[in-house]
Amino acid sequence: MRAPLPLRVRLVALVALVFIAAPLLSLLWRVPWPRLVDLLASDVVTDALLLSLVTSLAAAVVALSLGIPLALSLARMNGFVASFVRAVIVLPMILPPVVGGAALLFAFGRNGLVGSVVSDLTGLVVPYTLTGVIVANTFVALPFVVLTIEGALRAIDPRFELAAATLGANEARVIFRVVLPMVRPALIAGGFLGWARALGEFGATITFAGNIQGKTQTLPLAVFVALETDREAALAMSVVLISVSLLVLVSLRDRWWPVR
Amino acid sequence: MTDTPEFLLDAGVVLQRGDLHLNAELRVQHGEVVAVMGPNGAGKTTLLHALLGWLPLQSGWIFVDGETFEAPNEDIATPTHRRGLGMVFQDGLLFPHLRVAGNIRFGAAPNKDLTSLIETLELSSLLQKYPSELSAGQTQRVALARTLAAGPKMVLLDEPLASLDTTGRSRARDLIGTALSENLSGALIVTHDPVDAFALAQRVVVLENGRISQFDSPEAIQSQPQSRWVADLMGWNIFRGMRRGTSVLMPNGTEIATTGLQADGEVAAMINPASVALFPERPVGSPRNSWLCQVRGVQLLGDIARVSLSGPLNIYADITTTAAAELALKEGTEVWVTVKATEVLTELDSSRD
Numbered sequence: 204m205r206a207p208l209p210l211r212v213r214l215v216a217l218v219a220l221v222f223i224a225a226p227l228l229s230l231l232w233r234v235p236w237p238r239l240v241d242l243l244a245s246d247v248v249t250d251a252l253l254l255s256l257v258t259s260l261a262a263a264v265v266a267l268s269l270g271i272p273l274a275l276s277l278a279r280m281n282g283f284v285a286s287f288v289r290a291v292i293v294l295p296m297i298l299p300p301v302v303g304g305a306a307l308l309f310a311f312g313r314n315g316l317v318g319s320v321v322s323d324l325t326g327l328v329v330p331y332t333l334t335g336v337i338v339a340n341t342f343v344a345l346p347f348v349v350l351t352i353e354g355a356l357r358a359i360d361p362r363f364e365l366a367a368a369t370l371g372a373n374e375a376r377v378i379f380r381v382v383l384p385m386v387r388p389a390l391i392a393g394g395f396l397g398w399a400r401a402l403g404e405f406g407a408t409i410t411f412a413g414n415i416q417g418k419t420q421t422l423p424l425a426v427f428v429a430l431e432t433d434r435e436a437a438l439a440m441s442v443v444l445i446s447v448s449l450l451v452l453v454s455l456r457d458r459w460w461p462v463r
Numbered sequence: 464m465t466d467t468p469e470f471l472l473d474a475g476v477v478l479q480r481g482d483l484h485l486n487a488e489l490r491v492q493h494g495e496v497v498a499v500m501g502p503n504g505a506g507k508t509t510l511l512h513a514l515l516g517w518l519p520l521q522s523g524w525i526f527v528d529g530e531t532f533e534a535p536n537e538d539i540a541t542p543t544h545r546r547g548l549g550m551v552f553q554d555g556l557l558f559p560h561l562r563v564a565g566n567i568r569f570g571a572a573p574n575k576d577l578t579s580l581i582e583t584l585e586l587s588s589l590l591q592k593y594p595s596e597l598s599a600g601q602t603q604r605v606a607l608a609r610t611l612a613a614g615p616k617m618v619l620l621d622e623p624l625a626s627l628d629t630t631g632r633s634r635a636r637d638l639i640g641t642a643l644s645e646n647l648s649g650a651l652i653v654t655h656d657p658v659d660a661f662a663l664a665q666r667v668v669v670l671e672n673g674r675i676s677q678f679d680s681p682e683a684i685q686s687q688p689q690s691r692w693v694a695d696l697m698g699w700n701i702f703r704g705m706r707r708g709t710s711v712l713m714p715n716g717t718e719i720a721t722t723g724l725q726a727d728g729e730v731a732a733m734i735n736p737a738s739v740a741l742f743p744e745r746p747v748g749s750p751r752n753s754w755l756c757q758v759r760g761v762q763l764l765g766d767i768a769r770v771s772l773s774g775p776l777n778i779y780a781d782i783t784t785t786a787a788a789e790l791a792l793k794e795g796t797e798v799w800v801t802v803k804a805t806e807v808l809t810e811l812d813s814s815r816d
Contacts, residue, residue, distance in 0.1 A: 362556055365517050368543035369550040370570025370613045377544075380569070384560040 234438045242439035250417045251425035255402055258421060262340030263398035270348035278356035296346040303342055304410025311338060335412035336419050340404050344397035351396060355389030392455050399451040403444060468529035471617055471649040475523035476513045485509055485673040491649050498664035499653045502692055505670045507653045511619045515550060516543040528616055549615030553622040555602035557594035563605050564590040570613030577612050583642050584608045600631035607642055620652040624659055636662055657696055669693055691810050694733035700778045702732045717775040720751040720804040731810050738806035739780035741790060742799040752802040758792050772800055
């Protein structure tokens with residue numbers, strides 16, 4: 204039992220809570236609930252919904268498959284190297300997504316550092332395509348995946364790996380039968396967090412993949428456009444996004460951040 | 464390499480870890496259980512980790528059953544998982560995501576019949592439980608089963624009984640003893656409890672400050688401790704003082720005669736309580752080590768009476784209860800305490816604490 208807080212502190216806390224909750228509540232207040240289903244059935248919305256679902260799930264899968272090996276490596280690093288690598292990984296979390304999208308263009312664009320080589324070799328062009336959306340989504344989702352899993356990995360007693368090795372387990376078996384199963388909750392949490400982040404991604408997507416309905420226009424982009432043209436549709440789509448985010452956070456409860 | 468090698472384990476372990484410089488040579492015979500004892504920080508766990516290949520040797524060698532596992536000179540270092548050395552950790556370290564059955568099966572060959580092992584360690588009723596549902600004693604039994612199920616060439620046990628209470632301890636000790644004798648080609652068991660060491664091991668190696676100070680049978684450890692730490696552990700009387708001729712001169716002026724002192728300067732005299740004799744009168748021929756002391760207390764340990772005495776030196780004597788009755792010992796009784804000079808062991812008092 205802690206000592207009760209001074210009244211002033213509690214008042215400021217209340218203001219902060221209202222500040223966060225009020226915009227969301229106001230938005231929900233304006234939603235034309237009876238017409239919600241009709242609004243969500245329009246072409247623009249279904250296109251964006253489907254596109255968002257596909258790209259965000261794909262991004263979550265890619266981010267997990269890239270992020271798990273990265274988290275495993277990062278958890279074995281120490282000192283300056285670890286701090287430096289972690290800073291690089293966190294960068295997309297802090298960076299304005301538009302800058303992230305621009306950076307992606309310079310890397311994977313038709314004339315980008317990597318993109319020019321890829322398009323010369325395979326003829327593939329990534330920007331302004333569905334793949335581009337997935338790339339942009341993965342870029343912003345990856346840090347959440349890596350940090351969540353790394354935190355859990357660091358909390359494991361390394362002697363579990365020794366124990367497994369004394370039982371004859373080689374490096375791969377140690378990872379797949381002991382280490383990864385032990386951090387299963389973090390794998391799930393990291394995946395869901397990455398997915399939620401990808402689903403809400405706006406800046407990097409619009410910069411790197413454009414805003415083409417049915418091709419690269421995801422739900423957040425459609426919301427942004429609809430705010431100008433069809434406010435009610437924008438509200439309906441916002442409801443979908445808020446519900447999904449809430450669902451993820453509630454189902455992960457306190458497991459959503461790697462702090463122990 | 465077809466003949467059976469003489470030793471199951473033949474190791475010379477030299478490595479530096481923090482302040483600890485470990486330099487220990489160790490040989491374990493086939494079928495032998497060797498206990499590793501020593502003060503905290505002496506390098507016992509480090510030694511096990513080095514044998515497992517978890518810490519690299521700086522120099523030395525590790526041969527197991529005639530196979531070279533590590534030889535820094537020849538650039539040989541077999542990875543842990545191919546050494547076939549089992550390890551039981553102090554805290555069990557069962558995999559929390561696997562049930563008991565999954566833990567035991569982890570390192571076992573797919574079709575291996577583990578029924579008798581599970582029965583020996585009395586685990587049949589626990590197989591479907593998760594490690595978090597087990598008591599400390601059950602955890603250690605599962606840990607041992609998991610290690611033995613993998614069919615190791617040799618088992619290393621790091622304080623396997625330390626986390627158990629007294630009742631769980633003696634039962635677990637019996638079960639471990641049975642399981643080891645049924646399953647094993649050899650074992651190294653780290654323990655701080657002489658009871659465990661003497662019950663489970665045929666030989667005891669004493670590790671102090673990274674070096675082996677004694678490697679002997681339990682009987683020899685008990686009767687001829689080679690260091691103050693062992694003597695203290697065995698409940699011996701220990702007196703610190705300066706060398707004077709062949710005697711040890713204590714700070715209060717009392718001299719303890721010995722048959723010859725190897726060490727110079729500050730030394731410790733060590734006397735087995737069983738070697739201390741008590742007489743109502745001054746003994747004839749007046750041996751050099753005889754002092755008039757007062758009884759402070761008498762404690763009965765089975766058919767032994769442990770008499771604590773104070774006087775020119777404060778000393779414990781272990782005598783038979785019959786002898787104690789004849790002397791009519793009670794608090795304040797004055798008796799003559801004698802110790803043969805040949806029964807006084809000495810050690811250079813290097814570790815002042």
